[in-house]
Amino acid sequence: MIRKARLSVHTFGCKLNQYESALMTERLCEDFAVSYQSEKADVFLFNSCTVTGEAERKLRQRYRSLRKRNPDSLFVVTGCYSELSSEELQELGFDAVVKNKDKTTIETSLRLLLGNNGYHDASVADCPVSPGALEGRTRAYISVEDGCRNKCSYCRVRLARGSEIRSKPLTLVKREFENLISGGFKEVVITGLNICFYGEDNNSSLLDLLTTLEEIDGSWRIRLSSLHPAFVGSHFLEYIVGNPRFAQHLHLSLQSGSDRILSLMNRGYNRKSFLSLVDSARKLNPYIAVTTDIIAGFPSETEDDFYDTCSVVEEVAFLKTHIFRFSPRPGTEAAYMADQVPEQTKRERAKRLANLSTRSSLRYLTGSLGHEREVLVEKVSGVNSSGTDEFYVSHCTRTGAVGQFLRVVPEEICWGGVEQNGSFHLRSMVIR
Numbered sequence: 405m406i407r408k409a410r411l412s413v414h415t416f417g418c419k420l421n422q423y424e425s426a427l428m429t430e431r432l433c434e435d436f437a438v439s440y441q442s443e444k445a446d447v448f449l450f451n452s453c454t455v456t457g458e459a460e461r462k463l464r465q466r467y468r469s470l471r472k473r474n475p476d477s478l479f480v481v482t483g484c485y486s487e488l489s490s491e492e493l494q495e496l497g498f499d500a501v502v503k504n505k506d507k508t509t510i511e512t513s514l515r516l517l518l519g520n521n522g523y524h525d526a527s528v529a530d531c532p533v534s535p536g537a538l539e540g541r542t543r544a545y546i547s548v549e550d551g552c553r554n555k556c557s558y559c560r561v562r563l564a565r566g567s568e569i570r571s572k573p574l575t576l577v578k579r580e581f582e583n584l585i586s587g588g589f590k591e592v593v594i595t596g597l598n599i600c601f602y603g604e605d606n607n608s609s610l611l612d613l614l615t616t617l618e619e620i621d622g623s624w625r626i627r628l629s630s631l632h633p634a635f636v637g638s639h640f641l642e643y644i645v646g647n648p649r650f651a652q653h654l655h656l657s658l659q660s661g662s663d664r665i666l667s668l669m670n671r672g673y674n675r676k677s678f679l680s681l682v683d684s685a686r687k688l689n690p691y692i693a694v695t696t697d698i699i700a701g702f703p704s705e706t707e708d709d710f711y712d713t714c715s716v717v718e719e720v721a722f723l724k725t726h727i728f729r730f731s732p733r734p735g736t737e738a739a740y741m742a743d744q745v746p747e748q749t750k751r752e753r754a755k756r757l758a759n760l761s762t763r764s765s766l767r768y769l770t771g772s773l774g775h776e777r778e779v780l781v782e783k784v785s786g787v788n789s790s791g792t793d794e795f796y797v798s799h800c801t802r803t804g805a806v807g808q809f810l811r812v813v814p815e816e817i818c819w820g821g822v823e824q825n826g827s828f829h830l831r832s833m834v835i836r
């Protein structure tokens with residue numbers, strides 16, 4: 405019996421990359437014994453990210469450390485970082501670079517690279533992951549679109565992924581969705597580079613897609629990944645908010661609360677329109693959770709600009725705020741703008757924002773106490789179960805099986821524990 409080569413997948417960056425890693429895994433599991441993040445393997449596949457300098461630094465660090473322990477293994481890299489800097493990564497020592505567009509035929513690329521070393525005659529084994537499954541057995545992802553025609557001045561990902569919108573045909577998304585539901589998944593996250601553009605190239609729209617999926621039977625819910633604040637219309641909002649098929653959670657990337665900085669970022673909305681969007685959503689559902697991303701220290705950001713951002717965080721009471729220090733990305737407009745903010749100032753602003761975001765999150769959660777929620781149980785450990793509700797809040801309960809929806813009443817806010825990242829969760833009583 406010829407042994408299967410061990411292949412270790414290392415994913416960096418966004419949900420789209422995670423989805424594509426799962427897809428590649430699905431295609432590779434016939435030829436390889438695939439695992440995620442393993443430190444010993446015959447082949448390492450890095451799915452890279454270029455969103456920040458930090459994401460790239462982490463990849464290089466992981467590569468060096470794994471190469472030391474696996475000097476004879478084959479290292480292959482794909483994803484946005486390698487798309488834009490393939491020479492740099494080959495100089496670092498990667499044996500091969502696979503283009504983003506070839507991720508869907510990754511098994512062909514690896515077969516060519518490995519040649520006839522005997523690994524590929526192994527018998528077909530069960531796939532170690534279900535298609536699209538990324539977070540245990542309850543939540544799965546479907547990527548519906550690639551490409552972004554916005555021109556955010558700091559974004560390097562759009563350079564790697566391109567401005568041409570490529571939407572997955574609606575019938576294909578529906579089939580993928582049905583497969584996941586019949587495979588036992590209870591929550592499906594609709595993701596893509598900018599899902600607001602879904603359908604522009606095939607005479608459809610995100611709303612068309614969601615209304616089609618809504619018809620599918622079963623006990624499940626849909627969560628939407630990031631929505632660009634400039635492209636969320638009132639009709640769309642009215643359809644999503646309050647609809648029990650959809651998580652009552654909007655991820656709206658604010659990036660800055662200063663109109664001057666938003667204009668330099670080329671984001672296409674201003675502070676007032678962002679706040680009015682949140683306000684419209686909260687009129688439809690006062691508890692709707694809003695999460696966001698903020699860049700601290702964009703070129704020329706003054707204390708006044710930063711104050712404007714802080715005041716939006718205070719006003720909205722975001723459930724979660726992902727804070728990034730501005731990172732000048734090669735090839736982007738913002739990297740060459742005047743008045744780059746010193747690193748020390750960026751660090752200090754990011755820290756102040758983190759404190760503010762903790763208070764903001766706490767304020768949102770305080771409003772949840774005593775109100776019924778629906779938790780999807782994701783993990784059982786000893787006598788405790790944990791899961792996420794329709795608002796994207798983590799809960800800990802005393803009963804519940806993985807994959808079960810529970811009606812609960814939150815009783816207490818706790819710090820750390822349920823989530824690895826040490827954010828808040830609610831201790832809740834199960835009522836049915």
Ligand code: SF4
Pocket residue numbers: 552553554555556559560561562597598632
């Ligand atoms: S919306 Fe802006 S940040 Fe997001 S992918 Fe498009 S260009 Fe990049």
